[in-house]
């Protein structure tokens with residue numbers, strides 16, 4: 681299996697509204713993509729579809745060799761790591777951090793399946809490797825926003841996913857916590873056999889160099905998809921946002937702001 685995602689003329693409608701229109705997009709194994717788009721462009725809808733929360737109303741979608749309509753979605757979800765603020769509303773705040781990390785193995789909210797002491801040990805070790813040793817034994821409700829994001833990343837990695845979705849993972853983080861989280865993401869991107877990464881962000885400075893591909897989504901359609909080098913330019917983004925953009929860049933990061 682070389683392909684992680686294959687959107688083949690996929691559209692999504694709700695009532696009379698077309699929210700995603702004729703999406704054609706392929707992601708290969710170990711590719712890392714960042715998705716940019718204004719509020720309401722359809723980014724979350726796209727991610728929800730990949731996660732099997734909603735289905736295409738037309739077109740064909742294949743995720744990790746699972747063709748929608750002919751597949752077991754709960755099974756598919758176990759191969760997808762999911763980090764999103766939306767998850768924070770669903771998790772049980774009284775659960776211990778290690779229980780939350782462990783639940784990632786089963787792609788469940790809460791722990792309902794049998795697990796072994798080895799599973800629990802793996803969850804603790806994973807969190808320690810990500811720098812979260814001091815969080816063990818705490819309940820989720822007492823954690824800061826940055827600590828919660830770290831737990832969500834550990835939870836997402838617990839099932840050794842083939843695809844890791846990061847939906848605005850830096851939301852609410854201070855400048856330094858954001859940098860620490862980005863460093864963790866960079867580390868994941870360097871692991872042998874790392875999962876393909878999909879990052880949604882509104883801020884280009886969060887697009888680490890490992891995000892070598894960009895999807896520009898506008899009003900539910902793909903405006904452009906391809907290499908970072910080609911798309912992360914002032915002229916492309918000025919056209920994309922339909923507003924003059926100034927760009928500041930060094931070898932590692934790009935900052936943009938409206939002129």
Ligand SMILES: Nc1ncnc2c1ncn2[C@@H]1O[C@H](COP(=O)(O)OP(=O)(O)OP(=O)(O)O)[C@@H](O)[C@H]1O
Nearest residue numbers: 694695697699717718719720721722723724725726
């Ligand atoms: N179930 C639904 N029924 C009707 N409209 C919907 C539904 N889901 C999403 N939309 C609309 O589709 C559009 C795209 O929503 P989506 O949440 O995917 O945007 P987004 O790019 O993630 O935006 P943001 O950056 O603000 O998070 C929005 O206008 C939203 O109101």
